[in-house]
Amino acid sequence: MPVPLVLHGSSGVPDDVLRAAIEAGVVKVNIGTALNIAYTGAVREALAASETVDPRPSLTAARAAVADAVAQLLVVVAA
Numbered sequence: 001m002p003v004p005l006v007l008h009g010s011s012g013v014p015d016d017v018l019r020a021a022i023e024a025g026v027v028k029v030n031i032g033t034a035l036n037i038a039y040t041g042a043v044r045e046a047l048a049a050s051e052t053v054d055p056r057p058s059l060t061a062a063r064a065a066v067a068d069a070v071a072q073l074l075v076v077v078a079a
Contacts, residue, residue, distance in 0.1 A: 004028065011037070015076045022077055031073055038069040040061075 004027045010018060011033035018029060042065035046058035 006030065009033070017078060018076055029073075029077065031069075034073070035066050037071055038065040041065065 005025050006028040007013075007018075007026045008030050010021075010029045010031055013021075016026050022029070039062045040059040046061040048058065061064045
């Protein structure tokens with residue numbers, strides 16, 4: 001293809017399929033929903049585990065969850 005290919009809606013796509021898409025020429029993979037799921041899940045877990053009114057621990061957990069999700073996806077696309 002003479003134009004850059006973008007994979008929209010890749011959240012939930014199996015790792016091997018993502019790799020195959022990249023090998024086939026996809027140059028941008030949108031992962032927003034996967035990151036939203038990681039972030040929201042971590043906030044919910046942190047809030048459920050604490051009775052504090054301080055939001056910072058929940059947000060710290062959310063940032064860490066997003067960083068972990070990105071690191072895992074980078075391993076997938078770099079393989």
